[in-house]
Amino acid sequence: MSSFKRKDEGFTGLEAAIVLIAFVVVAAVFSYVVLGAGFFTTQKAQQTVHTGVSEATSAVEPSGPVSVEADSSGTGVQNITFYLQLAAGGAAVDMSKVTYTVSTATKVETYTNNQTNLSWVQQNTPIDLGQTAHAGLLNPREMVLVSISPEPDFSSSDLGVNTAFIVQVNPPVGAALPIARTLPAGMVANTWYEVY
Secondary structure, eight states, X not given: OGGGOOOOOOOOHHHHHXXXXXXXXXXXXXXXXXXXXXXXXHHHHHHHHHHHHHHHSOSEEEXXXXXXXXXXXXXXEEEEEEEEEEOTTOOOEEGGGOEEEEEOSSOEEEEOGGGEEEXXXXXXXXXXXXXXXXXXEEOTTOEEEEEEOOTTTSXXXXXXXXXXXXXXXXXXXXXXXXXXXXXXXXXXXXXXXXXX
């Protein structure tokens, strides 16, 4: 009869401690994996938001007036100038990669860096990060004067008195910056005008 007798011995303190430690270790590993996945997802979401904001906002903004110079006949435009600076919080922009699109109701033309004239009006002093005066990067606290000559692409019938036009600045990163203005109702030959 004694062979059929069951022995119901409970856990000892050591066995209970081993089981408790096993549960704690498994829970710690599981929580580490869950937290790691959560942090990874949060980081990816943050990168997506930053990328979306940088693509939706322009890297540059106008600073100061937009001016045009009347041609020798006083009926057309031979020069369009405006100032650019970095948008708030923006990273440096390589001005050699910026293009400009001038459009009216009748014509659209795109100008590359080689077809425009850039003059640094404000250069950081001392020069930042090893930048030289001809590095071509527009950095914070700097301003560049952009000069576009629409002749001979635009005649006085395309870009003449009282004509609305848009200069779209297309930086290599970020959204395009449209600058819409209207030419004066009358112009004198070879004279500069601020346009609004």
